[in-house]
Amino acid sequence: MPIYIDHILYPTMTEAAYYTEVHNINGDGENAGVVYCEMQGRENSADSIMDLKRQRIMYPENSGYRYETGGLMSCLRSLKAEKIRQYHRDYYRPDNLCLIISGRVEHSDLLKALGPVEERIISKGPLPPMKRPWVDSPQAPLMKETTNTTVTFPSEDEDMGEVAINWFGPPVTDFLSFQALDILETYLTDSAVAVLKKEMVEIEDPYCTSVDFITQQRIRAEIRLAFESVPTEKLEEVEPKFISILEKIARDGFDMERMAAVIKREKLKLLDRLETSHMTLAWPCLIHSLYGKKDDSDLADFVDDIHNLDVVATFDNATWVTYLREYFIDAKRATIIGKPSAAHAAKQAEDEEKRIEEQRKSLGEDKLKQLEKELEKHRAQNDIPVPAEIFDSFPIPDVKGIEMIKVVTGRGHPDAKFDNVVQKHLDNDHAEVPYFIEFDHIKSEFIELSLFLTTSDLPARLRPYLDIYFDSLYSLPLIDPATGKETPFETVVKLLDQDTVSHDCGVGVSAMFRQLALVLLKTERAKYAEGIAWLKKMTWDTRFDADRLKVIATKLLNDIPSQKRDGSRMSRVCMDAISYDGEKSNISSLSILQQSKFLPEVIKQLEKEPETVIKAMNELREILTRPANIHIQVQGDILRQDQPKTAWVKNFGGKRDSSPLAPIPFSSQVWSETGKTPGKKGYVVNMPSIESSFAAHVARGPTDFLDPDYAALLVLSECLDTLEGPFWKQLRGSGAVYGANLRVDVESGFLSFTIYRSPDALRAFNLANQIVQDYASGKSKFTKQELEGAKASIVYRIVRKEETISAAATEAFVNQVLKKVSAEYNKEFLERVQAVTPADLQHAMDKYLIKVFSPDSSNVVVTSATTKVKDISEGFKKIGFQLETKNIDEM
Numbered sequence: 001m002p003i004y005i006d007h008i009l010y011p012t013m014t015e016a017a018y019y020t021e022v023h024n025i026n027g028d029g030e031n032a033g034v035v036y037c038e039m040q041g042r043e044n045s046a047d048s049i050m051d052l053k054r055q056r057i058m059y060p061e062n063s064g065y066r067y068e069t070g071g072l073m074s075c076l077r078s079l080k081a082e083k084i085r086q087y088h089r090d091y092y093r094p095d096n097l098c099l100i101i102s103g104r105v106e107h108s109d110l111l112k113a114l115g116p117v118e119e120r121i122i123s124k125g126p127l128p129p130m131k132r133p134w135v136d137s138p139q140a141p142l143m144k145e146t147t148n149t150t151v152t153f154p155s156e157d158e159d160m161g162e163v164a165i166n167w168f169g170p171p172v173t174d175f176l177s178f179q180a181l182d183i184l185e186t187y188l189t190d191s192a193v194a195v196l197k198k199e200m201v202e203i204e205d206p207y208c209t210s211v212d213f214i215t216q217q218r219i220r221a222e223i224r225l226a227f228e229s230v231p232t233e234k235l236e237e238v239e240p241k242f243i244s245i246l247e248k249i250a251r252d253g254f255d256m257e258r259m260a261a262v263i264k265r266e267k268l269k270l271l272d273r274l275e276t277s278h279m280t281l282a283w284p285c286l287i288h289s290l291y292g293k294k295d296d297s298d299l300a301d302f303v304d305d306i307h308n309l310d311v312v313a314t315f316d317n318a319t320w321v322t323y324l325r326e327y328f329i330d331a332k333r334a335t336i337i338g339k340p341s342a343a344h345a346a347k348q349a350e351d352e353e354k355r356i357e358e359q360r361k362s363l364g365e366d367k368l369k370q371l372e373k374e375l376e377k378h379r380a381q382n383d384i385p386v387p388a389e390i391f392d393s394f395p396i397p398d399v400k401g402i403e404m405i406k407v408v409t410g411r412g413h414p415d416a417k418f419d420n421v422v423q424k425h426l427d428n429d430h431a432e433v434p435y436f437i438e439f440d441h442i443k444s445e446f447i448e449l450s451l452f453l454t455t456s457d458l459p460a461r462l463r464p465y466l467d468i469y470f471d472s473l474y475s476l477p478l479i480d481p482a483t484g485k486e487t488p489f490e491t492v493v494k495l496l497d498q499d500t501v502s503h504d505c506g507v508g509v510s511a512m513f514r515q516l517a518l519v520l521l522k523t524e525r526a527k528y529a530e531g532i533a534w535l536k537k538m539t540w541d542t543r544f545d546a547d548r549l550k551v552i553a554t555k556l557l558n559d560i561p562s563q564k565r566d567g568s569r570m571s572r573v574c575m576d577a578i579s580y581d582g583e584k585s586n587i588s589s590l591s592i593l594q595q596s597k598f599l600p601e602v603i604k605q606l607e608k609e610p611e612t613v614i615k616a617m618n619e620l621r622e623i624l625t626r627p628a629n630i631h632i633q634v635q636g637d638i639l640r641q642d643q644p645k646t647a648w649v650k651n652f653g654g655k656r657d658s659s660p661l662a663p664i665p666f667s668s669q670v671w672s673e674t675g676k677t678p679g680k681k682g683y684v685v686n687m688p689s690i691e692s693s694f695a696a697h698v699a700r701g702p703t704d705f706l707d708p709d710y711a712a713l714l715v716l717s718e719c720l721d722t723l724e725g726p727f728w729k730q731l732r733g734s735g736a737v738y739g740a741n742l743r744v745d746v747e748s749g750f751l752s753f754t755i756y757r758s759p760d761a762l763r764a765f766n767l768a769n770q771i772v773q774d775y776a777s778g779k780s781k782f783t784k785q786e787l788e789g790a791k792a793s794i795v796y797r798i799v800r801k802e803e804t805i806s807a808a809a810t811e812a813f814v815n816q817v818l819k820k821v822s823a824e825y826n827k828e829f830l831e832r833v834q835a836v837t838p839a840d841l842q843h844a845m846d847k848y849l850i851k852v853f854s855p856d857s858s859n860v861v862v863t864s865a866t867t868k869v870k871d872i873s874e875g876f877k878k879i880g881f882q883l884e885t886k887n888i889d890e891m
Helices: 002-009 015-021 034-042 046-058 081-091 107-123 175-189 195-200 238-252 256-276 279-291 305-312 317-329 342-382 388-392 421-427 463-472 489-499 525-540 546-563 567-579 592-608 610-624 646-651 710-721 726-732 761-777 784-800 805-818 825-834 838-852 866-878
Strands: 147-154 160-171 210-216 220-231 334-341 408-411 436-441 446-454 502-509 512-524 630-636 681-686 693-700 739-745 750-758 859-864 882-887
Touching: 002 107, 015 034, 015 081, 015 342, 034 750, 046 147, 046 160, 046 334, 147 342, 160 175, 160 238, 160 317, 160 546, 175 195, 175 210, 175 220, 175 256, 175 305, 175 317, 195 210, 195 238, 220 238, 220 546, 238 317, 256 279, 256 305, 256 446, 256 489, 256 805, 334 342, 342 726, 342 866, 388 784, 408 421, 421 436, 436 805, 446 525, 446 805, 463 502, 463 512, 463 546, 463 592, 463 610, 489 525, 512 525, 512 805, 525 646, 546 592, 546 610, 567 592, 567 681, 567 693, 567 750, 567 859, 592 610, 630 805, 681 866, 693 761, 693 838, 710 726, 710 739, 710 761, 710 784, 710 825, 710 838, 726 739, 726 761, 750 761, 750 838, 761 838, 761 859, 761 866, 784 825, 805 825, 859 866, 866 882
Parallel strands: 147 334, 436 630, 681 859, 681 882
Antiparallel strands: 160 220, 160 334, 210 220, 408 436, 446 512, 446 630, 502 512, 693 750, 693 859, 739 750
């Protein structure tokens, strides 16, 4: 911590660091630098263009809130290092620093560590007076008029745009109004029955695919209402429709029963967050450091959400209408319409190409050569190693001393492997449960119920329906199996919200296991049985309604154009398309490349012959919910449930058939032929919506979590792409990328190298390849300190998986049931990581890593701005890849 604080307060900020980390011009006459790469990747995205316009409209020139914090590219090109140093001197000061520490902390150790920090601060002498940022700055006036502005953003697909409506809210210290607005926003948007979603999203001809409030806690709150994926013909209709809905509420009043349910649920969510996220308390402390009183006398007010929720619970209808009028209907607002434009994309590419060409001409060959030498000089200065004694002064703690959160596991059927108090408690409940259930005991006020559904049995014709199935799961009408009585979906959603804290579903678990589906529901501990009953209803008793399915399919289809504008996402999607079997893989079947073709056909069928789709959905459900395909996890305070198994027999039902429990499928079992034998294949995908390039390079990796090479391969990857490691220094440091990462994914069986926001993905790959070859040949070697640092970083990542009681319980199930390893796997793996030797690294390098950078054993997908497509494609072909150039819609 002392070094971290010293780095913040007293960095060197050398000319060399500025040159590589912020902006430079390389020998090819192109602008580069880490920050420049970042802004090149996002400055002309729809979000950034609309945000900048909003900031310019809402704030005057003397307000810091007016400006792009990353720096506009035009400004970065003229920025100098001294200006950054001056900014640092002005604001990165001890009296403007707040240190927030959350977690298990020994106070005496903390204070001891802070001693040298305070001594150094004092040794610097008194500081000149400073105006407190934001608080002592000129305050932005409220908007004087309502505005409506249209901006264009680059996009080859002109079907879908965006709309954002913006207001000023109350001062940040008006906590009650803040809480009231938060509840009001939740009431308007939180579910399919919330009025804005009901009338603008959940309809046959939707205005958008989602509508959500984002409230920024500034000196005066800034409220943004974002309408995403708006059909371009409806862009001008969104604001009038929204205002008409609010006016109707103001006339007719609120549904006070639902309002009470929203407030109660928000209180439960707050209590749940206190168990699951340290930021629940850290964030208000951060806001207090910005805007609260310097003597901390008002700190408690910033964390008094429970009290404020109790107060707003007493509001009557008239009070809510007053808030609605004051902050939304009658307040001045700035509406920004983002319109997609192919012409904008073409002009952007043309202008950038012209600017670079003019820059090259004005600099001339001699100057370009000089700039390349300058870059090499600065990189060399940045690469001067930190003296080993500095690293050696920090003792490496033994991983055996790490204390993990204790989770006690039991199973629904007696199991000698689990000899503990939880298993005994379960065995005392003699109910015969016809399912596999794991009970993971933690001290919690909530119970989380999860169904893990294997999808291996699905035929290829049904697999593409999975997204529609899960998107509709919690918002369909219910049929009582005993009476045949139907409950409308609106009522279902309301009742579900009353009995649950949260619910979710979808394909994949923990960013892995995408051949599994997950249905999750969290309740108060006292509503354990009700939660199980709801899972049963959602799993078996819903009716697939053609109108609802059409609404959901349309929403999914309308979301696709915005996803196709994301260069990073599309590089992964295109790589998945060539890596996985199109008939057996969920990843492939549900990719936007496939869904963009599948969904229009489904919508047509729902209009002309809906029974065909409904039959398919029923067949899909029947296969997914066979008892043999269901694994169940219960996490929470199991010992405080009197009959933990009986509750399942009474409320979940179903009889176990004679089929054996389906094995947990891995993504590595559904490779395509290209995925089984990677080599030379790939694409350069032309994307006019982006200005930089992104890449994914994939080769085969380990497929077993107990593989003896796994720990060494992880450490090797971390050695290369860790902070201040070789990739960081030589790829980021040269301005070749904003980010470059190696990922070892055992569940998919792939080892990947990804390039994120690069001016030239080919140049970045060649640099990375040279780095790897130098380490493979022994020309470069990792120091003892680099090896220990990489191990420590991996230890941190693994321990962080279990940083809360809920996360620890989830990890217990993932390890024991999905990965088929021991409950103590993570702790055991820490020791394997710590035992990795330089010889192990060389073995992992020779066996796996060099294959990622060899055309004979890897595949590549690059998504690129139009101006770089030809050069990147020809360059990769020269080094042995057989690349095809395609547009997104041709993939």
